[in-house]
Amino acid sequence: MLTRRTLLSATAVAAAWVxxxxxxxxxxxxxxxxxxxxGGKAAFYYxxxxxxxxxxxxxxxxxxxEISDFAGGSRALQALIGGSADVCSGAYEHTINLQAKNQFLRSIVLQGRAPQIAMGVSTKNLPSYKDLSDLRGKKIGVSAPGSSTNMVANLVLSRGGVKANEVSYVGVGVAAGALTALRSGxxxxxxxxxxxxxxxxQKGDVKIISDTRTLKGTQEVFGGVMPAACLYTTQDFVDKNPNTCQALANAIVHGLKWLQTAGPGDIIKTVPETYLLGxxxxxxxxxxxxxxAIATDGLIPTSGPKTALNALSSFSADVKADKIDLSRTYTNEFAQRAKERFKA
Incomplete structure (x- = not known):
């Protein structure tokens, strides 16, 4: 006979199995x-x-x-390639650049769906700036040579007929040093x-000439969706540590979920005081x-990798579009599971 105790036990077992x-x-x-x-943890990019x-x-x-902060994305990349880091929090396009050099890196979760990089000219040094040709022979501050800020500058200049070797790039970081470098001339x-x-x-120190801090601005500069900050690592690390990659993706997507509803006060309470730059x-x-521009679910959009490849191949002779296998530059499998878990 089915007693109440038996029924409760059966229900408990069923619940445990579910x-x-x-x-x-x-x-x-x-x-x-x-x-x-x-490379530059204090930036909103990260x-x-x-x-x-x-x-x-x-x-x-x-x-x-353990997070190690470097002056720019290219140096953070070097740490990964050199073996002193397991994973890099950096720009997606590095996975394409490195594949062109026969080194295979793979993004496992996306943090940003727009580069969030703006380019501006000094109102002090170039008060009469008219067009990009005025930048020939000038010094341009970037987070670090070879970083995504450098890549965006190359792209913007190339569209004005200015080659990368016609300007001088100076690494200035992404915090107080960058402010000082521009304001001091x-x-x-x-x-x-x-x-x-x-x-x-806002202080009138620069005149903005290119802006990818919004989705609209990114569309105008790149002609499509442009994946930005992500966690990427070597293919060998992904193969040997799939559960670790899943845990990393889970954590980031959890953070993205929190950011969707966080208010200004929440942000101020959470980030280190030094990030506010006074x-x-x-x-x-x-x-x-x-x-x-912050990603919502950790997934790289289907059209994003192609946009990045088109941008890089337009000014870099090393990146040949027909030689790059984009499917090897990212995977959405970890982010997809995390998205389902956190309903991001």
Whole structure:
């Protein structure tokens, strides 16, 4: 006879079986201590990484993450290639550039769906600026030579008929050093991220000539959706550590989910004080400007890689579009699982 106790026991067993896949679906990371390199962590470009770290989402996935901050994305990339970092938080286009050199890197989760890079000319050094040809022979500040800020500058200049070897690039970082370099006249123009660019713009220090801080601006500059900051690593790391990659993707997508509803006060409370560069109001104004550029679910859009390839091949002789296999530059499998888990 089916007693009440038997029925309750059966119900409990059934519930346990239903719940089991949710509990055991995520296998333990193969590598729990993970080193991540990043080029300019204080920039909004990497805000999802900072939020994920500060809110303890990496730890929640069983990871002990050490983040090493470098002056620019190219140096963070070097740390990955050199073996001192397991994963790089950097610009997606590096996966294409490196494949052109027969080195295969793969993005595992997207942080930004627009480059968030603006280019401006100094109102002090070039008060009579008219067009891009005025930049020939000038010094242009970038986060670090070879970084995504450099790439955007190359693209903008090429469309004005100015070659990269006709200007001088100067590494200025993405924080206070960048502000100082422009305001002191060390550079004549600058290609950089927020909050630096909004601070320079609002104080009248620069005249903006190209802007990818919004989706509309990105469409105008690149002609399509342009994947930006992501976590990328070597194919060997992905092959050997799929559970670790899943844990990293879970953590970042959790951070992206939080950012979708976070208010200005939430951001201020979460990021380190030094990131505000001494001006809380301007920092928040910068956040409002780039908010839509932050990825929502960690997935690289289908058309994004092609947009990046077209941009790179338009000014770089090393990147030949017909020689690049875009399917080897990213995977959405980890982000897709994370999206489903967090309903991002």
């Amino acid at each position: 719940g089991a896949p949710l509990v055991y679906a995520q296998a333990k990371p193969e590598k729990t201590k993970v080193s991540i390199s990043v 805000l999802p990484l900072t939020i994920t770290e500060q809110l303890g989402y990496f730890k929640a996935e069983g990871l002990e993450v 060390q550079v004549d123009a600058i290609s950089n991220t927020d909050p630096v660019m909004t601070m320079l713009e 001006d809380r109001a301007l920092y928040l104004a910068s956040f409002d400007k780039i908010r839509e």
